[in-house]
Amino acid sequence: MEVSEDHLLSNMVNHIVVCGIHSSIMHFVLPLRAKYLESKIQDIVIITPIQTIPSDIWDTISKFPRIFLINGSPLLVEVLRKAQIHKADKAVIFGHDPTTNQSSELNDEMLDAQTIFIYKAIKKCKPNLQVLTELGFSSNIDFLQKNRNNTTEEFQHSSLFAAGEVYISSIIDTLTA
Secondary structure (H helix, E strand, O other): OOOOHHHHHHOOOOOEEEEOOOOOHHHHHHHHOOHHHHHHOOOEEEEEOOOOOOHHHHHHHOOOOOEEEEEOOOOOHHHHHHOOHHHOOEEEEOOOOOOOOOOOOOOHHHHHHHHHHHHHHHHHHOOOOEEEEEEOOHHHHHHHOOOOOOOOOOHHHOHHHHOOOEEEHHHHHHHHO
């Protein structure tokens, strides 16, 4: 008897919800599928509004077990519910992928707007969920805070950065090292 993907999703618990597809998503998935974790493997649910994932990206992640794909916008509560966000262990929001073609009409700092709205939508569904968020600009961290203060504190001093819930894409090499 074959089990439908919707049935698998509805019974999912303690999984990781990933919002967005990034050209380097394989490097995110790879450590989560290391051989020493075989007995403790977590399901990964990827939410993406892209109708057709580029084959080079899909070919690299589809070989891993227990990865599920939901086509839709993570800004929609019904899509987050389908991904069982209320039962998730963690969520990850990928920021702007520079390898994708996006309109250059937007101010650079506005590229983080969608990421900020996704963060708020997830927190509305499950306020205590740990959400790892990638931002392009440190000046936008303040928009993720519940109680925004209009001070210009450095991003390294923000509570979200200190808790490991947000990082700036320009410092990823430093974090990796």
